[in-house]
Amino acid sequence: MRGDLDKPGEFEERVRRVLRGLRKGEVATYGEVAEEAGFPGAARAVGNVLARGKGLPWWRVVSAAGRLVPGHESEHARRLRREGFTIVNGRLRQS
DNA sequence: TATCTGACGATAG
DNA sequence: CCTATCGCCAGAT
Numbered sequence: 001m002r003g004d005l006d007k008p009g010e011f012e013e014r015v016r017r018v019l020r021g022l023r024k025g026e027v028a029t030y031g032e033v034a035e036e037a038g039f040p041g042a043a044r045a046v047g048n049v050l051a052r053g054k055g056l057p058w059w060r061v062v063s064a065a066g067r068l069v070p071g072h073e074s075e076h077a078r079r080l081r082r083e084g085f086t087i088v089n090g091r092l093r094q095s
Numbered sequence: 096t097a098t099c100t101g102a103c104g105a106t107a108g
Numbered sequence: 109c110c111t112a113t114c115g116c117c118a119g120a121t
Contacts, residue, residue: 011118030103034117043103045118051102058102069102076102099121107113 011039015049022060025083027092029064066092 004010014037022028028036030043030050039045043064050058059079062068068076068090077087086093 039117042117044101044116047102048118061102064104
């Protein structure tokens with residue numbers, strides 16, 4: 001069957017796939033990534049994957065409030081600006 | 096089965 | 109804008 005969403009590692013696999021789908025100049029919130037991955041409500045778990053994963057476009061993910069990654073705001077902002085975004089006070093500019 | 100850990104999210108003060 | 113809470117989740121112990 002297709003829907004073995006409870007298989008161990010399936011969550012991370014899907015999250016990674018969603019992340020790989022984010023193109024330059026495109027960002028998503030942790031919650032959106034979780035939802036697109038088929039695990040609505042697992043925003044927190046998405047953060048865990050991003051924190052440990054390697055080679056992932058982590059800078060294209062921000063909090064629902066537009067906040068950047070704690071402890072890496074400088075580099076995060078730099079990378080986002082490089083893709084055309086505007087950051088104000090460590091926050092992705094609202095709409 | 097019970098707890099604990101986090102790059103979360105919404106809400107209240 | 110800030111902190112405190114509470115709810116929710118996948119994984120690891």
